[in-house]
Each structure stands twice: as structure tokens, then as C-alpha cells.
Amino acid sequence: MSNTDDALVASLSAVVAALLEGRHGDANTLVATLRHASDGRLSRPVLPTTTIARVFVRDNFTCRYCGVRTVPPVVLRVLSVLYTDELPYDPHWKTAHPMYWKISSSVDHLEAGSSGGDWTDSDNLVTACYQCNQTKSNVSIEHLGWTADQSGVAGWDGLTGFYPALWELAGRPRPDVHRPWLRAFAAVSGETGAAP
Numbered sequence: 001m002s003n004t005d006d007a008l009v010a011s012l013s014a015v016v017a018a019l020l021e022g023r024h025g026d027a028n029t030l031v032a033t034l035r036h037a038s039d040g041r042l043s044r045p046v047l048p049t050t051t052i053a054r055v056f057v058r059d060n061f062t063c064r065y066c067g068v069r070t071v072p073p074v075v076l077r078v079l080s081v082l083y084t085d086e087l088p089y090d091p092h093w094k095t096a097h098p099m100y101w102k103i104s105s106s107v108d109h110l111e112a113g114s115s116g117g118d119w120t121d122s123d124n125l126v127t128a129c130y131q132c133n134q135t136k137s138n139v140s141i142e143h144l145g146w147t148a149d150q151s152g153v154a155g156w157d158g159l160t161g162f163y164p165a166l167w168e169l170a171g172r173p174r175p176d177v178h179r180p181w182l183r184a185f186a187a188v189s190g191e192t193g194a195a196p
Contacts, residue, residue, distance in 0.1 A: 045119050052107050053184040059127035061105055061160075062152025065136065068129050070105035071158045074181045078163065081170040104130040105158055110148055112138035127152075160185045 011030060018027035061070050076099060080089035090096040108128035111117030115138060118124045126148050128136070141148055159166075163185060167178050 047107060047120065047125075049180045049184040050187060051120070051122065051125075053181070053188040055107050055122065055125045056105055056127050056158060056160075057185075057188050058122075059150075060152030060154060060156050061158030062127060062150055062156060063129040063132050064126040064148040064150045064152075065108075065128055065132040065141070065146050067150040067152075068103060069153055069156050069158070070103050070127060070129050071099075072105045072160065072163075072181070073100065073130075074178055075159050075163050075166065076100060076104060078166045078170050078173070078178070081173050082166070101131055102129065106130050106133045108133045108136060110141065112140075115140065157189070160189070 015027050015030045018024070018030060056070075056072065061072070062068070063070055076087070076097075077089050080087045080097070087097045087099065088095055089100070093100055106128050107125050109117050109119065110124050110126055113119040136144060136146070164182055167173070167182065172178075
């Protein structure tokens with residue numbers, strides 16, 4: 001039995017104990033941490049947008065594995081609104097422009113949560129291009145022969161400095177998607193003034 005399996009059994013035992021002791025609120029809280037994705041895997045905690053933005057800024061929006069400069073998907077999506085035919089976006093990425101696969105910023109876990117890594121510890125989070133993130137999956141970088149010591153291009157901001165103006169130019173599409181990111185990048189980069 002793996003450490004992940006042991007942790008699952010321990011969590012289920014705690015839920016059962018809380019239920020049998022009449023601590024239904026505690027049981028509900030515990031069971032919420034066990035939600036699973038539709039493919040049967042345990043779901044990971046959702047990282048706050050600001051945490052992701054901090055990781056991107058810390059890493060100069062550069063993939064820590066291959067060294068490619070990346071651009072956050074939300075910025076790419078605004079460009080796709082402006083250039084629908086030339087830079088298509090597909091929420092399932094089946095017909096999306098290759099830029100989404102090659103240079104899209106993502107956050108990866110140096111040690112996968114499924115292998116015992118901390119899902120939310122910033123020391124375990126790195127910027128990765130989507131291609132490296134998907135290639136690595138939950139395999140250790142040591143197993144792949146990779147390192148995570150790319151320092152990035154100092155001053156590269158993943159085009160986030162232009163993001164507010166691009167969003168305005170595109171007619172402020174999907175404020176529910178973009179406003180949290182606009183605020184996060186503004187807060188992390190230390191800009192003053194209200195986010196759009």
C-alpha cells in the first residue's frame with residue numbers, strides 16, 4: 001500500500017469516527033478534503049489566483065524545466081478574442097492554436113501531491129510551460145533527468161504588463177475570468193490603483 005493509500009484510509013477512518021461520535025460538522029469538513037475528480041483521482045486543493053501569479057512573477061514567467069518564456073493562458077485568451085481566426089482558443093484545446101500547448105504558463109508541483117508533495121507550499125510550486133507540465137505529469141524530475149533551476153529572463157512579465165490594455169481593447173470579455181487575474185497580477189507586481 002502506498003503512502004497515498006495509507007493517507008486515504010486514515011482520512012476515511014477519521015470521517016467514520018467523527019460520524020459515529022455525532023460530530024457531523026467535523027465529518028463534513030474531513031470528507032470535503034476527499035472529493036475526487038471524475039476520473040477517480042483525488043482532487044487537489046485549488047490554488048488561489050494570487051498564489052499562482054506570485055509563482056509566475058517569482059519565476060519570471062519562465063518554464064523552470066525547459067527555460068521557455070511563457071504567457072499566462074488568460075492573456076493568450078484575450079489575444080484569441082482579438083484574433084479569432086489566426087489564434088483560435090478552444091476550452092478543450094482540441095482546435096486551439098499551438099501557442100496554448102507550447103508557451104502557456106502553468107503551475108507545476110516539483111513533487112506531485114500524489115507522491116507526498118505539498119499541494120500548496122510555494123517551495124513545491126514552479127512555473128512550467130503547459131507542454132512540460134503535461135509531459136512530467138506526476139513523475140519526479142529526478143526520474144526524468146530534469147532539473148528545475150532555470151532562472152528565467154529577468155524582466156519578462158509574460159505580457160501581463162499589457163494585459164489590462166489588451167482586455168479593454170478586446171471589449172472586456174469574460175469579466176468573471178479576467179478580473180480576478182487582473183487584480184492578482186496588479187497586486188503581485190505592486191502596481192497601484194484599482195484593477196479594471
